[in-house]
Amino acid sequence: MSAAQATADATGRPTIQVYNSLTRSKAPLEPVTPGHVGIYLCGPTVYDKAHIGHMVGPVIFDTIKRYLTYCGYQVTWVVNVTDVDDKLIKRSAERGISMSQLAEEMTQDYLDNLAGMGVDGIDHMPKATESMDAIIAFTAGLIDKGFAYEVEGDVFFDVAKDPQYGKLTNRSVDELQGEGGGAAAKKRSAADFALWKAAKQGEPAWESPWGAGRPGWHIECSAMSKLLLGETFDIHGGGLDLVFPHHENEVAQSECLHGAPMAKVWMHNGLLRASAAAGKVGGRAEREAGEAGDQGAADDAGADIAAATAQKMSRSKGAGGLADQIAKFGGEKIRFCLLRTHYRSTVLFGEEALEESGTGLETFYRFFKRFERVTGGSFYELAPATTRAAGAFDAGDDALLATVADCRQRFLAAMDDDFNTGSAIGDLFELVRTLNKFVDQENLEGAGKSDAAKLATLTQGATTLRELAGILGLFRAPVDAGGGASDELVGKLMELFIELRTAARKNKDFAMADKIRDDLANLGVTLEDRPDGTDWTIG
RNA sequence: GGCGCCGUAGGCAAGUGGCUAAGCCAGCGGAUUGCAAAUCCGCCAUCAUCGGUUCGAAUCCGAUCGGCGCCUCCA
Known part of the structure; x- marks a missing residue:
């Protein structure tokens, strides 16, 4: 990665700085194929209902896709669904249903929540169980090249063969504990990880050159990203908690097989923390707290109990399922709350934060009503520019439009700098204040109401507000007034x-x-x- | 122990070398209002601490204190 050179490409697309976890620095986004951006985001393992933490990645990447598209890029966004895994096997057995039934149920929950959050830009959602051929071929390829080995139906990645292993998280192989369990004894190194797991009696299984079995955890992402985006693609995203071991293992697999970089940029979003308590939402802190409260739990049973307790505790804190939260607060409020903080930061998430977001949003909603009162037209029916080029306008000598253009410029500059949505939202507030002031000063709710030129100016300002907010996925449709107002x-x-x-x-x-x-x-x-x-x- | 992140007003949160340190919530004062609400205007931070680099630092370096993540499943 050479030093940043801020030059737009030949087609006039803006230079967008993106922070790369791999290099721990920002650099201009330079897609493999000019004008196209391929994004792979690690999606959920569908063994349980989605919680709010699962929405951070989708919301930020939905926003990123909107922005890149607005800037003239053609974006292909993939979010995988991991629907075969030890946790699914265990959970489905507990519930007495098939793994595919469980997966289907939880995938639907995930999809519903995405819709509730206004995430609708995903182009492909490949499932591991529907990508078995690619997964098996990928694994076989690694064995052929000597990067993996088979032991009694299990296939492991041989970490020692990859001198680059650990580059993403700056780890050395000999310091790693590695995954335990019965397979540990078969591995050459503790840090080796399973690409393929032999099936035990009664477990879901697929035929492979190594016998009946199922994929290990990381391989599906390598296989499916290759399938849909190619050997080297532009952006690989996920939560910060996935950097190790998931992404570390993905890079290892993919780059050893292909001899080429997997992703040009690795983007990791920060994790959520419950604002009322220590620890990230649904994370280890809660589990440990759960275990502590559940004193005496046997060590090897700890994981089960911990997982169950974490759920219970979330509910008891009023967090509830994500679907409940969306119903209670509204997806837009949650989305706004997530976007107020930069995506790489830890987000404090809780009812207080949501209430505050709601208060902020009211400012916009009130303006929309005011706009309708003044112009007679709905804010939500304004047709803003859908591209950055089309949205640029000449303010002439109009003071209001000059300020609007200025806000727009700052908004775009913030987004150009590693998708700084928090800063961009600040510009949105300034914009709405500017418009309110204009209505006040020109008395557009009173005597000035018939001044067509002023109304046109206001409309142009509001249209710009809608253009920019739309990039963040905000104010795309009226929010239900709720509370029986429609009665x-x-x-x-x-x-x-x-x-x-x-x-x-x-x-x-x-x-x-x-x-x-x-x-x-x-x-x-x-x-x-x-x-x-x-x-x-x-x- | 190893790797890494963070500490900006009462709360939240932008800003990563140089105009008066964005914005939101809360509070206070004012315009407006019969009074309110809404809206607008104004006020409210020297950036954890100490030391260093520099003409100049919240921004770079070091130390200290405090918080957090990963190293095992996790968005």
Whole structure:
């Protein structure tokens, strides 16, 4: 990797700096094929319901794909589903269903949650069980080249044959413990890892040159990324917790087989931490806390108990399943909350953080209503530019548009710098404030309402806001008002109350007017008096 | 023990060598309002500590204190 040279490519695409875990530095994104970007994100092992932590990667990469597409790249985004694994076997046995049934159920849960979070840019979701040929061929290739060996139906990667092993996480082979279990004795080195596992009686199995068995954990990603993106692709992503051993093993496998780099850039997102407690959500800290509370658990049974306790504890903290959280808070609020912090940082996640995100979002929602009041058109029906080139505009000598253009410029600069969504959101707030100020100053809700030129200017500003927010996957559709606001009777009753109160105000009977407003406030209904009438909201 | 990350206002969080240290939440003052709400304006940080490099550091280096991750399954 040579020094960063900030030059746009020949087609005028902007230079985007990306932090590479492999080099621990930022460098300009230079795709293998100019104009195309292939992204592989490690998806879930579908043995249990998704929790919020599983959404961090999808949300940030969904945003990255939107941004790259906006910038003129053609993006192919792959997220795998690992649907065969020891944990699936164990869990399905416990539940008395087949592994594929379990996988199907949990995959559906995952897909539902992705939809709830507004993640819709995934191009391929390959499943390990549907990629067996590729996995077996990959494994066989490694044996042929001498990087792997077979022992009684198991196949292991021979770490000693790869001088580069450990380069991603700066580890030396002899310091590694390696995976334990019954297979440990068969391995040449403790750090060797399974590419293929011989099936025990009753376990799901696929035929292979080494007998009936199933893939090890890491091989499916190497095989499927090769299948869909090629031997060398542009970006490989995943949570920070996957760097070792998962990604370390992936690079080893792929680069030994291909003799070429696996990914040009490795991107790792930070992990979530529960804001109310120590430790990442669903992580080891919770498990250990669980074990501590479950004192006396035998060591070898610890993992089972710990996993169960971690779940229970999450629920008892009000975290619940992700689906419940999306239902309770709304996907947009969660997405906004995740995007407020840079993707490489640890995100504090909890109800307080979500509430605060909600308060911030209200500023935008209120502006959208205001925009509709002023222009008569819906913010959500504005048709913004879908490309960076098309979104650029000449502000002329218009002060408002000059400020809008400035916000847009800063937003894009932030995104160009390793997808700094936190900074970009700050620019969005400045933009909405600028637009509000404009409405205030030009009195567009009052006397200025008929000034078509001003309304057009405001509309252009709002369109830019929509353009930029759309990159983050925000404000793409109206959020449900919720809380029964759509109830027809409630609407009629509110009309009645407002009418009575308006009459009271006309008669200067402010005691009565305030009583109505205060009593409604106690019921959770807020009234807002405006020159042209009274608005009400629930919540 | 090994590898790595982080410590910016009451809370959250941008900023990684140089204009007045983004933005959000909370608070305070003001405009507006019959009063509110909403909106707008203003106020609120010298960047964990110490030392060093530099004309100049939150930003680089070292030490110390504190928090965290990985080294075993984990997004």
